[in-house]
Amino acid sequence: MAVSRVLIVGGGITGSVMALALARRGVAVDLAEISPVWFGVGHGITVQGNALKALRQVGVLDQVLARAVPFDMMRLRNADGSLIAELPTPHTGGEDLPATAGALRSDLQSVLCEAVYAAGVQVKLGLSAHRLDQSPGHVDVVFTDGSTARYDLVVGTDGLHSRVRELIGIDVTPEPVGMSIFRVVGKRPPEMDCAEVYYGGPRYKTGYSPISADQCYAYLLDENLDRALIGPNAPLSLLRERGAGYGGAWGEVIASLPADAVVDYRWIEAVLIDGPWHRGRVMVAGDAAHACPPLIAQGAAMCMEDAVVLAEEIAGDGPLDAALDRFAARRLPRVRTVLRNSMTLAEWEIRPDTPGADPGRIMTETLTFLTDAA
Structure with a gap:
């Protein structure tokens, strides 16, 4: 085995899945998380x-699905809620797994x-790494x-603003994409059975996914507003103001939010170490190495794939340098494709009159590409 003791700096999704993947292969793992309380943020995730x-490969799939809502389709709607199209979602993890699941992050x-402990x-x-x-x-x-x-x-x-990346002299910094996102968890209408996206309204788009029996994750993509708003305490009144003009179930969800909704x-920023x-x-992975707009909902998946692929490569025989080179050869073409197509979608959202713009097509093409093993 190329390594026997590994430090992972950062205890989010990437670091947690990586810790499990390495530990299952007999590697002694330390995980350093800067927050004194280890938890995930409260909004939803697709x-x-x-x-x-990847979650199955590290032994936690059943526990995650027990708290999630699986679905195999996405609907595209007009701003008033009328249907544009229904798109079956490719099974990027194989036909024996749901195409998608919505969950509370x-x-x-x-x-x-729980699994890491x-x-x-x-x-x-x-604490974190200082030197x-x-x-x-x-x-x-x-x-x-x-x-x-x-x-x-x-x-x-x-993460996106990685200190480890800085410590090893990789001079790549995240760049704003030109759009922002409001996220909120609300009450799930009974008829909500899959992710849906609304086009043609006053902002770039809105959408939602079911994440539990009675909750959904709703979002609004907008232009970049005042930086002072960035964080988990944006005014609900602003979300309602910016989201005015969208109807259907999305309008119902936003209208029903309580006054203390988070x-x-x-x-939205993007980065790629190409x-x-x-x-x-010393290396970086996950959002520290690549992060894309959330328009294909592949950010977390790319991070989890990094984790299991790294464990596969460094658990083999041979020198560490060769293992890390193999890892990069497997990961770069895949994350580069996702980032490129996500950026194309962002450009189309910002400039919807772009000739040939077809969000449904590029989302389906990307997910079909990802059905090949990582």
Whole structure:
């Protein structure tokens, strides 16, 4: 095996799945999470079939599906709620898995946290990596609390604005795409049985997915508003104002939100390290290496695939450099395609009169491409 002890920096979806994937192959794993309380944010997430496949590979699929809503179709609607088309969703994880599942992100993270502890991973909360000193055979890590430890490999899964990426001198920074997103969890109407997207209204688009028996995840894609709004406390009144003009079930969900509904607002950013993701024995993965607009709902899936593919490669025989090169060769073409097509969709949302714009086609083509194994 190329490594025996690994540090993962960042305890979100990527880091958690990676910790499980490595631990299942006999690697001793430490996981450092900067938050003193380990939890996922509360809004919803759409988990495509290839993400479900990764969750099965690390042993938590049943627990996730027990808290999720599976579905195999997406509907496209006009702003007034009238139907444009129904699109069967390709089974990117195989025909024996749902094409898609909607879930509460905090439910998914809770399942992962429980499994990580159960797998014997050593979880370090409230700290991160401060300094990385590399030698030919190891990495000496100084943590933000002053403690130190030695590892065979360090993996930064610390998100879009990765500190590990900075520490190893990868000079790639996220760039705003030109659109933003409001997210909220609301009451699920009884007739909501799959994800639906609304086009043709005053903003770029709106949509929702069922995430439990009585909850749904709703969102609004808009232009970039004041940066001061960014965070989990955007005004509900602003969401309602910006979302005025959309009817159907989306309008019903937004109208029924209580006054204390938690509205998350973010500018959408993208990043891609279009080359090796490692420097010596330190690497980045997940959103730290690639992040795309959420228009194909493949962000989490790409991160989870990174996790299981890395575990496959470094668990084999041979030197670590070769394993990391194989990992990059498997991952780069796949994430590059998803990012390129997601950016195309973003461009079409911003400029809907673009000749040849066909969001349904490019979403279906991308998901069909992803039915091939990672």
